Amino acid sequence: MASVTCANVRKSFGATQVLHGVSIDIRDREFVVLVGPSGCGKSTLLRMIAGLENISSGEIRIGERVVNHVPPKERDVAMVFQNYALYPHMTVADNMGFSLKLRSAPRREIDERVKLAADILGLTPLLARYPRQLSGGQRQRVAMGRAIVRDPQVFLFDEPLSNLDAKLRVQMRTEIKELHQRIETTTIYVTHDQIEAMTMADKIVVMHDGMVEQIGAPLHLYDHPDNLFVAGFIGSPAMNLLPGRITANGGGGFEGPGGARLPLATAPNGSTGQRAIYGVRPEHFSLADDGAEAVIQIVEPTGSEIQVSAKLGGADITAVFRERHQFKPGDKVRLRPDARLVHLFDETTGKRLNA
Amino acid sequence: MADIALNPRPARKRIGDVTAWQRLKANRNWLGIWFMLPTAAFLLLFLAYPLGLGIWLSFTDARIGRGGNFIGLENYEWLWGDSVFWLSVFNTLLYTGVASVIKFAIGLYLALLLNQHMPFKAIIRALVLIPFIVPTVLSAIAFWWIYDSQFSILSWSLKKLGLISQNIDFLGDFWNARWSVIAANIWRGVPFIAITLLAGLQTVSPALYEAATIDGASRWQMFRHITYPLLTPIIAVVMTFSVLFTFTDFQLIWVMTRGGPVNATHLMATLGYQRAIGGGYLGEGSAIATAMIPFLLAAILISWFGLQRRKWQQGEAND
Ligand SMILES: Nc1ncnc2c1ncn2[C@@H]1O[C@H](COP(=O)(O)OP(=O)(O)OP(=O)(O)O)[C@@H](O)[C@H]1O
Numbered sequence A: 001m002a003s004v005t006c007a008n009v010r011k012s013f014g015a016t017q018v019l020h021g022v023s024i025d026i027r028d029r030e031f032v033v034l035v036g037p038s039g040c041g042k043s044t045l046l047r048m049i050a051g052l053e054n055i056s057s058g059e060i061r062i063g064e065r066v067v068n069h070v071p072p073k074e075r076d077v078a079m080v081f082q083n084y085a086l087y088p089h090m091t092v093a094d095n096m097g098f099s100l101k102l103r104s105a106p107r108r109e110i111d112e113r114v115k116l117a118a119d120i121l122g123l124t125p126l127l128a129r130y131p132r133q134l135s136g137g138q139r140q141r142v143a144m145g146r147a148i149v150r151d152p153q154v155f156l157f158d159e160p161l162s163n164l165d166a167k168l169r170v171q172m173r174t175e176i177k178e179l180h181q182r183i184e185t186t187t188i189y190v191t192h193d194q195i196e197a198m199t200m201a202d203k204i205v206v207m208h209d210g211m212v213e214q215i216g217a218p219l220h221l222y223d224h225p226d227n228l229f230v231a232g233f234i235g236s237p238a239m240n241l242l243p244g245r246i247t248a249n250g251g252g253g254f255e256g257p258g259g260a261r262l263p264l265a266t267a268p269n270g271s272t273g274q275r276a277i278y279g280v281r282p283e284h285f286s287l288a289d290d291g292a293e294a295v296i297q298i299v300e301p302t303g304s305e306i307q308v309s310a311k312l313g314g315a316d317i318t319a320v321f322r323e324r325h326q327f328k329p330g331d332k333v334r335l336r337p338d339a340r341l342v343h344l345f346d347e348t349t350g351k352r353l354n355a
Numbered sequence B: 001m002a003d004i005a006l007n008p009r010p011a012r013k014r015i016g017d018v019t020a021w022q023r024l025k026a027n028r029n030w031l032g033i034w035f036m037l038p039t040a041a042f043l044l045l046f047l048a049y050p051l052g053l054g055i056w057l058s059f060t061d062a063r064i065g066r067g068g069n070f071i072g073l074e075n076y077e078w079l080w081g082d083s084v085f086w087l088s089v090f091n092t093l094l095y096t097g098v099a100s101v102i103k104f105a106i107g108l109y110l111a112l113l114l115n116q117h118m119p120f121k122a123i124i125r126a127l128v129l130i131p132f133i134v135p136t137v138l139s140a141i142a143f144w145w146i147y148d149s150q151f152s153i154l155s156w157s158l159k160k161l162g163l164i165s166q167n168i169d170f171l172g173d174f175w176n177a178r179w180s181v182i183a184a185n186i187w188r189g190v191p192f193i194a195i196t197l198l199a200g201l202q203t204v205s206p207a208l209y210e211a212a213t214i215d216g217a218s219r220w221q222m223f224r225h226i227t228y229p230l231l232t233p234i235i236a237v238v239m240t241f242s243v244l245f246t247f248t249d250f251q252l253i254w255v256m257t258r259g260g261p262v263n264a265t266h267l268m269a270t271l272g273y274q275r276a277i278g279g280g281y282l283g284e285g286s287a288i289a290t291a292m293i294p295f296l297l298a299a300i301l302i303s304w305f306g307l308q309r310r311k312w313q314q315g316e317a318n319d
């Protein structure tokens, strides 16, 4: 097991630069999720750590060792691919034991380790099958088995669950997390699904257009997004982002869309009159007589909560209530954001303004 | 139920009368047969009929211009004691064996090479196909010149390089002639194998090589454990065809040596042709041609059983 460090890593394919200086510290035994929209360079970074792509500039370290020019087989990492990449002509057991066989490990040791991994993953009855005789979920497990058998320094997962149906995905999510708690190997996990990121990670790295937007624990990113991108990306349903103007500091307020008056606990000194983005999570609205007026458009009860789409001063917002309010489309309600939980972002740079 | 039980016979017969013809017209299986009929007739006419006729001729003493009488196995008995026939069998096996092995080796090597990223890939791939698209007779004539006892460019080059002092007699010497025609056959056959194997190589998912790279495979191990096993089905097919084509080769030999010198390069196909058309002994020539069938069947069976074993492929039983 080992730590992994990326220091100012850049990557260009020909003239196009796809990673613009990525720095990430991953501690030993940590479960880190790289998350970001499609095309932001997650897979590229993962493949650079694995050694499948060379590093244009910067430095990647596994443990204490700089691996920029170390060939993949000497990096001691195992990777699970999105399409699993199982060897079609080998049985499950041979697929899992292949890396050991290449190292000419004794037959008995290979069998033992394959059996152990198969036990962990519930693959024992399938060991003699070929990949084409397995379901998607089983193949996924074999791909993980192949990684476990190696007992590597680092696990790399590239969207391993994206080919599975929704139910199986939730189940495998739990299994991977359990697996990590059990064998505690440093893991780097790529996904574009922020729920996966939130539920599995010790630490999330949010990437966007080849840059790191923010690194932190899942709840920290949720409660304290550094910028507009993270604010909009993390959380489902997404945070409401309302453009407007800071009207007063201190005990101040915010003038939202259509002149809606929104409460604000703190704002930077001297920011009165500045244009800004007002961010509030759907669950941080409550009904109050002094709230801003909103017209309900759609009501979606899920049982545990009610999700409401409404128009607030002309802007679309989403609010979520745990109480069973009897809303109807067209109703006028007064909504008040919880001032202590409001996020304020600079309109041009997208940087967070309030503490 | 009751009606049928009371009066089953007429009812059944009437339904049967109607359906017999309708089934022929509309039933899906029969429809298939209708569609197959033209093809089957075509195959019968152009494949089965000549084959049957050839085999029949081999049991007769037919000559050109005169129908033959059935003489049983006499042609075969005669061939059994004919040293030239046995020489042609030996030549054919040598020709097929050596040429196929070398063609496979070179073809596989070329395919692996062409599958790499390199500059001018498209042009090089097109160049490799040249021997295949040049008409065989034309390339045979070219080789005939290359091997000419006086004007051979090979001899000329080697002399210029100072490696030899006298022209090599490529087609006049017993063993020289054999190796020379084998070389020509290899030149002609390699593109087919190389391009087919290249097509096979391109179906192997690059992700498998990436997985193997991370599993720690060297380049040789990747070839040995990934490429080669995944390529075996296509190797079996392409080598079966290659062996069949080589075994039945005729044009190259006929243009370059006509079987000479002293029958040293006579293959079964050329000998059969010479005896049947050149000598006019249709029966004997047919017997030589028919004697090729068991060898060809053996080649097909070997590859067929070779293919049977790969149960990891799609569409075969689960055990
Ligand atoms: N071999 C390549 N040559 C040129 N550009 C590439 C290559 N591989 C990736 N890219 C580009 O690099 C960028 C990042 O790609 P990458 O595969 O890392 O995205 P990703 O974050 O994994 O996206 P996804 O979630 O869709 O998998 C993309 O814009 C892509 O077009």
Ligand SMILES: [Mg+2]
Pocket: A042, A043, A044, A158, A159
């Ligand atoms: Mg990707």
